[in-house]
Amino acid sequence: MKLLFSATPAFGHILPLVPLMQAAVGAGHAVGLLSSAGFRAEVGEELPPEVEFLEAGVMPGEFSEEAARRTGADVFHPTPSTIGEIFGGSRVDLGIEDSLDRATAWAPDLVVAEPFDAVGPILAARLRVGWHRAGIGPALPAAITREIDRVASTRYDRLRLDPVAASRYIDPCPQQLQDPAWSSTARVLSVRLGAHRRPKDVALDLPDFGEPDRPTVLVTLGTIFSNPDTLSATVAAVAETGVNVIATLGSFLRDPRASRASHGEVARVASARVRYVPFVPLAQLLEKADLVVGAGGVGTVVGTLAHGLPMVLWPQGADQPINAARAAASGTALTVDSAAGIAPAVAEVLENGAYRSRAGDVAAGIADRPHPAAVIAEVTSP
Numbered sequence: 001m002k003l004l005f006s007a008t009p010a011f012g013h014i015l016p017l018v019p020l021m022q023a024a025v026g027a028g029h030a031v032g033l034l035s036s037a038g039f040r041a042e043v044g045e046e047l048p049p050e051v052e053f054l055e056a057g058v059m060p061g062e063f064s065e066e067a068a069r070r071t072g073a074d075v076f077h078p079t080p081s082t083i084g085e086i087f088g089g090s091r092v093d094l095g096i097e098d099s100l101d102r103a104t105a106w107a108p109d110l111v112v113a114e115p116f117d118a119v120g121p122i123l124a125a126r127l128r129v130g131w132h133r134a135g136i137g138p139a140l141p142a143a144i145t146r147e148i149d150r151v152a153s154t155r156y157d158r159l160r161l162d163p164v165a166a167s168r169y170i171d172p173c174p175q176q177l178q179d180p181a182w183s184s185t186a187r188v189l190s191v192r193l194g195a196h197r198r199p200k201d202v203a204l205d206l207p208d209f210g211e212p213d214r215p216t217v218l219v220t221l222g223t224i225f226s227n228p229d230t231l232s233a234t235v236a237a238v239a240e241t242g243v244n245v246i247a248t249l250g251s252f253l254r255d256p257r258a259s260r261a262s263h264g265e266v267a268r269v270a271s272a273r274v275r276y277v278p279f280v281p282l283a284q285l286l287e288k289a290d291l292v293v294g295a296g297g298v299g300t301v302v303g304t305l306a307h308g309l310p311m312v313l314w315p316q317g318a319d320q321p322i323n324a325a326r327a328a329a330s331g332t333a334l335t336v337d338s339a340a341g342i343a344p345a346v347a348e349v350l351e352n353g354a355y356r357s358r359a360g361d362v363a364a365g366i367a368d369r370p371h372p373a374a375v376i377a378e379v380t381s382p
Helices: 011-026 036-044 060-071 082-091 096-106 118-129 142-159 228-237 256-262 264-269 280-284 298-306 320-329 339-351 352-367 371-380
Strands: 002-006 030-035 052-055 110-114 130-134 168-172 187-190 217-222 243-250 274-276 291-294 311-313 333-335
Touching: 002 096, 002 118, 002 130, 011 030, 011 036, 011 130, 011 371, 030 036, 030 096, 030 118, 030 280, 036 052, 036 082, 036 352, 082 118, 096 118, 110 118, 118 130, 118 142, 168 371, 187 371, 217 228, 217 339, 228 243, 228 339, 280 298, 280 371, 291 298, 291 339, 298 311, 298 320, 298 352, 311 320, 311 339, 320 333, 333 339
Parallel strands: 002 030, 002 110, 030 052, 110 130, 130 168, 168 187, 217 243, 217 291, 243 274, 291 311, 311 333
Antiparallel strands: none
8 A cells, every 4th residue: 555644844743753654664555755845855864764755845934934924923923823824825825736746646545644734635635545634742722723724625625626534533642641622523543652763873972971970951942943042041041950961953953063152151161061962863862861851842742751751841832832731731841931940940840759750650651552553554454
């Protein structure tokens, strides 16, 4: 069978799909990923080599800029209606023709689309094949999915297509993070996902800390919101507590030496207890950490909890406030609204073992969920 995965060109949208792609490849299926050509080089190393990359559509900067032009809204702190225009309108308009061409030529038997992706369902309707929605974390609030669907509906009308409902919702979200009020019209299949890891680990140039017995805190703001000023403020606040710090620079700051200069006083004064690293699969870094300080990106939240680690979260935008709120409600994290709140929150989570205990409970629940191979077997069965 030929499985086409359709996703927004961003790490947080694609990496949670990789275990499903790996399982499909392992089961002997042909697997394709449809996303922007501009993201191919960025994500290529993270994909199974057997996955065929189908280039179509534009990068987030372009379709977000178009959505901002159309709405006049702040796309980094969007309302549901703005999210609807970004993903159900602008991204579709700027990429659907190429997407239809690539998908038609590739001729999939089944489409799998992540929650923000409105392109995959349109392809399934045009090609008259079934499709499944694959979650990437806590399910999107109904207010957001309604807006994406509402805006996308006019694109179906232009293409003279009728929307087709997803057959299944593949849910990677541990129960403790899911909104209790959430329900799905499609049949829900639970799946076990962890932090992203490449088939071959990345070599880390990470000198030992001078005082290795101190707790180690991983600071990661993800790949989109790693603004140097925000990162510097976060690292400084964490280092203030006397812990060792590993800080990721995000996917667009590849050279740690160049980035240290931009982080100025933090890099010079705290260098004995701070290590900056470029983009590295999260699983490798979690093995070295006792606590994670992040922005609340879904990959960070779910991956960290799969490792049984607690968090301190400072949301910066997009869906991060939703993820952070669910993590806080589960008792596995504290949330803050400024850099000033980070140091006391770090101290509290490290001193209070209840946060790590609850994170361990979530990790145990994740480990009990079905393996991606079992899910792929079910969705591809006759």
